Amino acid sequence: MLVGLSIHNVVLIERLELAFAPGLTVLTGETGAGKSILLDALGLALGARAESGLVRKGAAQAMVAAAFQLAQDHAVQRLLEEQGIAAEDNLILRRQVGSDGRSRAFVNDQPVSVAFLKTLGEHLIEIEGQFETHGLLDPANHRDLLDGFGGHRALLEATAAAHRAWRAAEDALAEAEAALAQARSDEEYLRHAVAELELIAPQPEEEARLAQERQVLMAGAQVIEAIGAAHQDLAGDRGADRTLIAAERRLQRVADRLGDALGSELAAIAGCLDRAGVELREAIAGLQSLQQALDADPARLERVEERLHALRDLARKHRIRADDLPAHLAELTARLQLIDGRSGDLAALQKQAAETRGAYVRAALALTEARGKAARALDQAVARELAPLKLDKARFVTRIQPLPEMQWGEAGQERAAFEVATNPGAEPGPIQRIASGGELARFMLALKVSLARAQPVPTLVFDEVDAGIGGATAAAVGERLKRLAGQVQVLVITHSPQVAALGAQHWRVEKKVAKGATSTSVATLSAEARREEIARMLSGATISDEARAAADKLLKGAA
Structure with missing residues (x-):
């Protein structure tokens, strides 16, 4: 709720600090005293349009700050979190307007856009005047208000969940159908491409292996000659292998004639030669194997080159790298499977879409029925309020209108609209178009009282809701304002003594002239x-x- 309002240099107000209490607060004063300036100032803090004319004459800037106490689960807490503003129990909206008309907005001393300030304001205060066109008069809010009145939260959650499941199933079906349609349009190409790729049967990283083997084979005779010479050097009559064996034998014979110390050392050296011989013989065997492989298939180079060229040609044709050919074959094969083996999957998706649609329709129908009952109850509740407000000939109707399927959503299959007829026999129409200024204010009060438990905004401001009435009707207006104030905080600007007498807090707005300057003040x-x-x-x-x-x-x- 609103707990404080600080106003500096706004039109006739030089400095004003107001503290608000729960319940009903009434503001009275003579016509022209400046009550409307208070609303203008409050509107600035709530994101209303700023004009240089609001700045007090001679001042450089005007400033308004509105302080609120918030419940932990208030919708504003989530909005603050989304903007990275620390959510606290107390919230201060502040607006500065320069004499040039430029303004700045702050929330808890952090600069924000005026648009964000306005969004917060719409969740904190609703100002109801004779010609206001927001809040209750905005048809976009009527369905939510009806659901709040009827207590439809569980039905709304079930309907929203069912709608999300249905849309997800429809999206999956649409995606599968689009993929199948695309696959069918490309079927001839796909079958040819898959057959061509399967004939080649590309292997992962095959191009690099073939290129390396081709490089070796192209060396040809030079490689074979070098391998043969190396083999002769190592395994020939005077090769390293025979030399190592001979040296090892000599050392073994000599070692037996030496003492223990020298004999052991010489034996260790002979062991090293033995191990070297083992490694050397493995190298000789490897050279023999490689030499045989190169000599065994003289046509290998031609086959390697043909395979390499075939892979590269196919890669160019498909505009991919040769290494990507196996993955490309798998992708094209999968697309063919949409045609050859996915009809069962498509049927399953179609069944799921139909089942989830049915579940949504059932959930939405339950919500529709509940809304119908709530609408009848709301019409009766408002009707009970109209006669005491001197609107006994008027009729209030909550009209529920089905939506076409393309407009069905998480909130159901219909819209709701509040309509009135002020004369017997007349067709009900939109409340803001049918009711006159005074009637409109009283209609809104009747609605507010009836919708008190569904009221999402914690503070309501009524600007001369009692205009043009008196006596018993004014008393009825006051009684309803007091009853409404038991549910939410209510501020009312009034010229009616019957309404003023019911306030829990009473302020008088006065205009004073001192030293040639006019100012507005507010006294408790x-x-x-x-x-x-x-x-x-x-x-x-x-x-x-x-x-x-x-x-x-x-x-x-x-x-």
Whole structure:
């Protein structure tokens, strides 16, 4: 709820600090005292359009700050989190407007856009005047208000979940159908390409292996000659192999004639020669094997080159790398399977889409039926409020209109609209187009009282909701404002003593002229001052004893 309002240099207000309480707060004062300036200032803090004319004459800038207490689960907490602003129990919206009309907006001293400030304001305060076109008068809000009135949260959650499941199934089906249609359009190409690739049967990283083997084979005779010479050097009559064996034998014979120390050392050396011989013989065997392989297939180079050229030609044809040919074959094969073996999968997706649609329709139908019951209950609740507000000939109707399937959504299959008929026999129409200014304000009050438990905004402001009425009707307006204030915080600007007498908090707005300057101030009234103010509202400029007695009666009746 709104707990404080600080106003500096706004039109006639030089400096004003207001503290708000729960329940019903009434603001009274003579016409022209500046009550509308308070609303303009509050609107600035809530993101309304800024104009240089709002800045007090002679001041460099105007400033308004509105402080709120928030519940932990208030929708504003999520909005703050999305903007990276620390969510706290207290929230301060601040707006500065320069004499050039430029403005800056802040939330908890962090700069924000005016648009974001306005979004927050719409969740915090609703200002209801005779010609307001938001809040209850916006048809976009009517379905949500009806659901709040009917307590449809569980049905809404079930319908939203069913709709998401249906849309997911429809998307999966559409994707599969599109893939199948594309595959069918490319079927001839796909079959040819798969057959061609399967004939070649490319292997992973085959190009690199073939290129390396081709390089070796192209060396040809030079490689074979070098291998043969190396083999002769190692294994010939005077090769390293025979030399090592001879040296090892000599050392073994000599070692037997030496003492233990020298004999052991010489034996160790002979062992080294033996191990070297083992490694050398493995190298000789490897050279023999490689020489035989190269000599065994003189046509190998031609086959390697043919295979390499075939892979590269196929890669160019498909505009990919040769190493990607195996993956490309797998992809084309999968696309063919959409035609050859996916009809069963498509049928399963079609079945799932139909089943999830049916589940959504059933959930939405339950919500539709609940909305119908809530609409009838709301119509009856509003009707009970209309007669005391001197609208007994009017009729309020909550119209539920089915939506075409393409507009079905998580919130169901229909829209809701609040309509009224002010004359007997007339067809109901949109409330803001049918009702006159005074009627509209009272219709809105009747709605607000009926929808109190569904009210998403914690603070309501009524601007002269009692305009043009008096007596019993004004008393009925006041009684409903007081009842509404039991559910949410209510601020009302009023000229009606019957309404003023019901306030839990009473402020008087005054305009004063001092040293040639005009200013507006707001005073919290004591019990005696409140009696005098209500007496003034009853009798005018001259307050009579009769007016004071009548004020006492009103205040006593309101207690």
